[in-house]
Amino acid sequence: MDRVAxxxxxxxxxKRGGLVKAVRTRANLLADSGALGxxxxxxxxFQPRLEADVAQLKADGHLHPAVKVRSLLYSLDxxxxxxxxxxxxxxxxxSLVRLPTNTSGRSFRYFRDGLLILAAKFSADxxxxxxxxxxxxxxxxxxxxxxxxxxxVVRVLHFPTRADSVTVQRYIGRDGExxxxxxxxxxxxxxxxxxxxxxxxxxxxxxxxxxKHALERALGNEECAAICSExxxxxxxxxxxxxxxxxxxVRHPNLRKxxxxxxxxxxxxxxxxxxxxxxxxxxxxxxxxxxSLVVLTNAQREDIAAEFGQREMIxxxxxxxHAPSQLDSPVDPNRVIVVARTHPKKRVDEAIRAFRRIxxxxxxxxxxxxxxxxxxxDDAEIERLIEDLAxxxxxxxxxxxxxxxxxxxxxxxxxxxxxxxxxxxxLLESMSFGVPVVAYDSNxxxxxxxxDGRNGYLVKFEHHEELAQRALEIMGDMELRQRLGIEARRSxxxxxxxxxxxxxxxxxxxxxxxxxxxxxxxxxEISSARWHDNVLVIQPIxxxxxxxxLIVKARGGQTPVEVPMTDRAWHVVLPRKGPSVIYDFYxxxxxxxxxKRLLFGTPxxxxxxxxxxxxxxxxSFSVKDNRxxxxxxxxxxxxxxxxxx
Numbered sequence: 001m002d003r004v005a006x007x008x009x010x011x012x013x014x015k016r017g018g019l020v021k022a023v024r025t026r027a028n029l030l031a032d033s034g035a036l037g038x039x040x041x042x043x044x045x046f047q048p049r050l051e052a053d054v055a056q057l058k059a060d061g062h063l064h065p066a067v068k069v070r071s072l073l074y075s076l077d078x079x080x081x082x083x084x085x086x087x088x089x090x091x092x093x094x095s096l097v098r099l100p101t102n103t104s105g106r107s108f109r110y111f112r113d114g115l116l117i118l119a120a121k122f123s124a125d126x127x128x129x130x131x132x133x134x135x136x137x138x139x140x141x142x143x144x145x146x147x148x149x150x151x152x153v154v155r156v157l158h159f160p161t162r163a164d165s166v167t168v169q170r171y172i173g174r175d176g177e178x179x180x181x182x183x184x185x186x187x188x189x190x191x192x193x194x195x196x197x198x199x200x201x202x203x204x205x206x207x208x209x210x211x212k213h214a215l216e217r218a219l220g221n222e223e224c225a226a227i228c229s230e231x232x233x234x235x236x237x238x239x240x241x242x243x244x245x246x247x248x249x250v251r252h253p254n255l256r257k258x259x260x261x262x263x264x265x266x267x268x269x270x271x272x273x274x275x276x277x278x279x280x281x282x283x284x285x286x287x288x289x290x291x292s293l294v295v296l297t298n299a300q301r302e303d304i305a306a307e308f309g310q311r312e313m314i315x316x317x318x319x320x321x322h323a324p325s326q327l328d329s330p331v332d333p334n335r336v337i338v339v340a341r342t343h344p345k346k347r348v349d350e351a352i353r354a355f356r357r358i359x360x361x362x363x364x365x366x367x368x369x370x371x372x373x374x375x376x377x378d379d380a381e382i383e384r385l386i387e388d389l390a391x392x393x394x395x396x397x398x399x400x401x402x403x404x405x406x407x408x409x410x411x412x413x414x415x416x417x418x419x420x421x422x423x424x425x426x427l428l429e430s431m432s433f434g435v436p437v438v439a440y441d442s443n444x445x446x447x448x449x450x451x452d453g454r455n456g457y458l459v460k461f462e463h464h465e466e467l468a469q470r471a472l473e474i475m476g477d478m479e480l481r482q483r484l485g486i487e488a489r490r491s492x493x494x495x496x497x498x499x500x501x502x503x504x505x506x507x508x509x510x511x512x513x514x515x516x517x518x519x520x521x522x523x524x525e526i527s528s529a530r531w532h533d534n535v536l537v538i539q540p541i542x543x544x545x546x547x548x549x550l551i552v553k554a555r556g557g558q559t560p561v562e563v564p565m566t567d568r569a570w571h572v573v574l575p576r577k578g579p580s581v582i583y584d585f586y587x588x589x590x591x592x593x594x595x596k597r598l599l600f601g602t603p604x605x606x607x608x609x610x611x612x613x614x615x616x617x618x619x620s621f622s623v624k625d626n627r628x629x630x631x632x633x634x635x636x637x638x639x640x641x642x643x644x645x
Contacts, residue, residue, distance in 0.1 A: 002037030003256065005030060005508050006219070006227040008243060010045045010235055012069060013053055014062055015372065015400050017341060018425050019262045023230055024063060025320060026504060029497060031066040035505045037224065041069045044211065045237050046171070049130070050074075052149030062402065072214040074154075078198040079174035082152070090132065091120055123149075160186045182207075190239040208241035208249075208602035215250050226256040226508040228294075232279040241602055242279050248289040249602040251527055251542055256512040259283055261295045264345075264420035265304065270443050272303045284308040286523070292507050296423035297444040315507050318448070320500035321428035322404070324489035332410040333475050334365045337435075339407060339414065339426040342373040342382055349385055350417035350440070350464050356389045357468035362475060367395045370407050408433040412481060413474045419461065421445045431455065432492045434485035438470045449495075455487035524548070524587040525601035526621055531608035536572045536623065540565075540587070541601065548589040550598070555582045562588075574611070579627035584620065597621075 007023045023041065031039040043050060050071050057063035091098065091110050096117060101107035107121045119133045128151040134143040144157040156178075158168040165187050171180040181195045194204040196213070204210040219225050229247045238246070247257055264270050265280045276284075284304060287293060293314045295301050305311035336355060340346040348369065355367045373379040386395050401407065407429075408414075414430045416439035423445040430437050431449065439446040441458040450456040457470040474481045528539045538550065550563040550570040554577055563570045574583055586595040600615035607613055612626040 003224045003226050003509050004038040004040065004222050005036050006040045006042050006225060008042045008044065008228060008230050008247075010043070010231070010233075010237070011047055012041060012043050012050070012057075013047075014057065014060075014402050019230060022262060022319065022425060024057075026500075027067045028064040029320065029501055030504060030508075031064040033501045033505070035501060036508060039064075039067050041067060042215070042218070042227075043069060043071050044073075044243075045235070046071065046073050046155060046169075048146040048154050049149050055149075070218065072211060072218065073171060073180065075218055076196055076198075076214055077171070077173040077179045079177070079179065082174040089129070090118055090134075165189065182210075189236040191237045202604065203607065205605055206240045206602075207238050208246050209604055211238065211246045212249050212602050213604055215246070216252065219250070219252050219255065222252075224254050224512075225252060226258060226512075228258045228260050229290075230260045230262065232277075232283060234279070244279070244283050244286075245602055248286060249525070249527065249541065254512050256292075256508065256510060257290045258292045258294055258507060259287075259290045261293065261300065261422060263422040264443055265300070266420070266443065268419070270420040272306065284310075287313065291510065291512060294507060297448050299448070300422070300444045303443075315503070317500070317503040317507065318495055319423050319425050319428055320497055321492035321495035322432045323496075324492060325405075325433050326489075327405065327409050327433055329409045331412050331478065331481060333412050333478065333481075334362060335411050336365060336367045336471060336475075337370065337407065337411045337414050338367065338417070339370045339430070340416075340418065341371040342379050344378055345418060345420045346371075347417045347419050347440075348382055350462065350467070351415045352382070352385055352389065352391065352395065354415060354417070354464040354468040354471065355395065356391060357465060358471055358475070359391065359394055361472055365394065365475070367391070368398050369395070370398050370401065372400050373397075404429055404433065408435045411435045413438055413471050415467065415471065416440065416446065417464075417467070418442060423448070428492050428495055431488035434489045436474055436481065436484035436488055438467055438474070440467070449491060451487075451491070455484055455491045523599060524596055525599035526603045527601075528604040528606075529613050529621070530604075530606040531611070534573060536574060536611070536613075537569050538572060538585075538598075538621075539569045540598075544587065545589050548587050551586040551588060551595055553584050553586065555584065574623065574625075576625065579625055581625045583623045585622070 007027055009020050009023055012020065027039050027041055030036055047053060050069065054063065054069045058065055096110040096112055098108050098110050101109055101119065106124065106126070107119065109119045110117050115137055116135045116139050118135065121130045122128065123130055128149065129147050131147060132145045133141050136142050141159050143159065145153045146155040146157070148154045153172050155172065156170045157166045159165065160167045166184050167186050169182040170178045173179040179197050182191050183193045184191055191207050194207060194210040196202045196204070202213070204213065227247060229243045232242050232244060234242055244259060265276050266274045267276060268274065285308070287308070287310045294317050295304070295314060296318050298316050301314045301316050305314060336358065338348060338351045340348055342348050358365050386392055414435050414437045416424060416427065416437055418424060418440065419442055421442065421444055427437060427439070427445060427449050437450055437456040439450055439456065439458060440461045441447055442461050446458055450458050452458045459466045459470060474484065524544045525541050526538055527541050530537050546565050546568070548565050550572065551560050552563065552572060553560045558577065563572050585598040587598050588595040598621040600619055600621045605613050610626045612624045614622060614624065616622050
């Protein structure tokens, strides 16, 4: 039985960081090898033009034809057929006056009687609208319609009086009807509660619950699956949990779960013993929920194992290198390159300071920085540094390109000044083209590839004077540069395609969850909680044994009630003790020494008034009788009568 692999990204496009590029490369190679039963890229965020974007990636050769891409949110649409409706566009109203928004020829504003009514942005060829904004009389945006590549509305955003935030997102299905609604708090970018319509309407307390439900539906028809958690970030669309939390809670009879490490897990100064963030710590403390933790270097494996153990389940699979390439163009001894985004961890400022020293000795030197910025204050600081060091004529930020030859052609040396990496794909990329790297010896990656003085140079972090000196040695000696370049190409041969495919196939095709971890669960949590009439049906995650008992305690000293498991669920009838009474839940079974609090996790929850199911401040599962003691006139009257008697 061939396992089907699922790799997760938030968005999928060509102009993205190294993580998305690494996922795309992995999916392409595994799909091309035919070693698995299928390869999916699961997209969490909503890209209105995802189908068109994927088609373009495949047409341009950046995505293998066999790789399947799925929008997790749109996969919840139960509509079977797309409804073709007559195209009647709001901007075709003859009473509207159209004026261009800018010089692009793609954006226009539409006025009626001097008032702004709507604005539209069209595709590059002008054939289809990408989105349409609607305004009130105060020029505040009240609604945006987003279209797919065919001009069909796929999402509608509703705005409050503040134009910089969204309060409601409505997702429009193939039949033209809304199948999903997501709420946002005014003034916040965070996605909150969600409501799924269709055959069985469901309310979700947060986006983690929704993504769990979407993944379980997406994987439901597969006999043998594997899924990778690729990032730890708290995103706008996944704020209260992260992807690790969601995948830990996903249930499937034969699902292998892998946590992928793309970056340094340590906090500054990024060395063993430094602190780690809450999300990383939560991952390492819950490794029993995964089958493998994949890192890019042996050094990171040892650092994680030294603090958290579990060395046997940590797999090292480095990035894959392109086949060594010989550039036809001659080397320009004055051309220095940096391939990095202007993110603080990349420390592009260090490369700029080193280049000031290079320029002092080689007045004709140029520094080209390939990457992109975020329009933040960090970008502004880089620009100010260039001005302060009088480098403006010699430093240029090159527009994004995915053509490696454009980056490395004629380059004499590449500077890598990151303070922190998981590996740094540009190391292998540069060396495969025979361009030597002068890199800071930071965690992790450079010392795994660069042999100091043989195929490049390693320099202590923040020693930009030495960084500059090593680069000058290469720029001033073409024989040295040629020798280093030849060795660089040889060095990347051990990071070849066949080893990469073999390692990843081994990781993905292994058994799903060992018997010991299926039989016991040291941290019991729930998978779902639903009401059937007056009975609360609580389903635990896999690993909680059938022999377990649920202990229900009402706060205030009442006698606890024990409930056995029946058909993989606990069926609980909660007594009505009075308004505002809270019930806490514990799990007991022979394999554990003492009952443990039932954790909330990221379950599917169906509420039923007056009861409220919720997570406590410590993440435990509790239920409250949500009637208020003084919540109504009737309650007040009954209370006063009781006092008089």
